[in-house]
Amino acid sequence: MKYSHHNKFFLGKIEGFVDQLFCFLDNVDNRVIARTSVEFLEQVIIALGLVLISIEDRKGLKNSILKGNKQSIDSLLLILQRGSSNSKIAFTRVLQFC
16 A cells, blocks of 8 residues: 555644654553554554654654653553564654654
């Protein structure tokens, strides 16, 4: 699937879009690790990886990741442990971006 540069830029510029993606990471219940939860987290991190080009505030993104609560950090670790190759690559892009 190809994603147009324009669409990625548009999504990244929507006020609160990136913050909402981080909220999704915070709201996944990691005590019950269902396949659907992992797939959802994968989609969130892939979406975040796609809109990186439009994020102007790298420090803000870095702070969002670092200030994340334990649940969001657990969600990110879950992607690394059980996620697909694509989600792991997207996760790496996010970390490199910061």
